[in-house]
Amino acid sequence: MISSEFRAVLSRYPALSGFTSRVTDFLDAYVAGPVTEDAAQPPWLALRKRAARAGLTGFDLPCTRDGRAGGPGGPAEREAEAAAGGVPPDLRRVAQGLAMYLAGRRDCDAREVFSTGHGAMALRYGTPGTVRAVRERVVDRGELAGVASSEPHSGSDLRGLRTVAVDHGDHLLLSGRKGLISRVEEASGFVVFCKVIAPEQAAVLAVDGTEMREVPLSALWVPMDTAGVLTETAAPLGLRGWSLGHLYFDGVRLAKDRLLGAPGDGRRIFDAHFSGWRLMMALVCLGAATATIEETMARARQRSVGRTSLANVPSVASRLGTAAAEVQAATAWCFSLLERIEREGDGVDVAACSAAKALATDASYRAVDIGLQLHGSDGYTRHTPMEKRLRDIRGLRIADGPNDALYSVLAHSLLVGPHPGAPLVAQRRP
Known part of the structure; x- marks a missing residue:
């Protein structure tokens, strides 16, 4: 299925x-x-x-x-x-x-x-x-290619980033720390989000002060073989196929042509890219959840409780049906938003894409949790894919913005947006 x-x-x-x-x-x-x-x-x-x-x-x-x-x-x-x-x-x-x-x-x-x-x-x-x-x-x-946005002190708060690239006219000097981020050992380069400032600003702006929040975000392409780029790895709970850890930039000298867009374009670049990328991570989880539901349904047909097939127990059927309905609905929303991105390009609905990722990963986690439970003790072992999926999807409920924050993005857009009468979910065009 x-x-x-x-x-x-x-x-x-x-x-x-x-x-x-x-x-x-x-x-x-x-x-x-x-x-x-x-x-x-x-x-x-x-x-x-x-x-x-x-x-x-x-x-x-x-x-x-x-x-x-x-x-x-x-x-x-x-x-x-x-x-x-x-x-x-x-x-x-x-x-x-x-x-x-x-x-x-x-x-x-x-x-x-x-x-x-x-x-x-x-x-x-x-x-x-x-x-x-x-x-x-x-x-x-x-x-x-990797991306380095979050920082240990600020998480997903983009305005709170303190990594800076000091503009010396013919080059930039990048300094700061990123983490926890994925692909620190495998990526050949990172898109690094930072604040571009002038030397005189660097002398007066305290890196932990509120003034830094007012500096617009910028984005750089930083190859990992650039002098001054250091890494430190950490052991994650899930998503262990790729390394996790910190990036350190110690006065990394970069040519000005490493800027993506113009200085201050970082938030626009971030929103345009991550609206689509969040949908991609949602669909990864939805694929895992769908496979889980299929495997659990097959097991429910094969196992019995007394003389009754596990599939015929009403509570089992109800829980699997609920999981399947949630996963199908989230999948439909994600693909509908991708189709809108194809049509509208940078006019993407950032709030809807954020909430769709949160909804999809939450629904996927519930589906895998139900699947693990209905597999009994086998589901909790490492020779079925259930426990690995559960750990992996748990990580993707945090990555690229934790789900609570992503739901808040949608709520904020509905509360203060310019079109309060707009439909909550846009209809697919024929």
């Missing part, structure tokens, strides 16, 4: 059926079934490099700021790629969502195998030199 909403997306966009077949075939070859903690863990970074050779890392390439396509070739080449089972340019986000959903069905750590990921920010807003370098490393070679 793949989600009926997943099938509905393919029925609306039959041009993506070849693409989803390629993703499924790739997963079947290298991650044949759900990953358990007891089994040997897939070599995720090596699989990403295989995916690059299979053409599965650049299908979501955005356009650069000068209007040139970020992907290889011109319009004729892209049309030919689409005809051969690739992705039409106007369906990049939907295709990325489908890939994330399919990846999540095997394991939440498979989320990094496909697409440009956070490298999309550098490809969309970077200078021509940055775009070329990131495309070669992240797309062509299958290296990984």
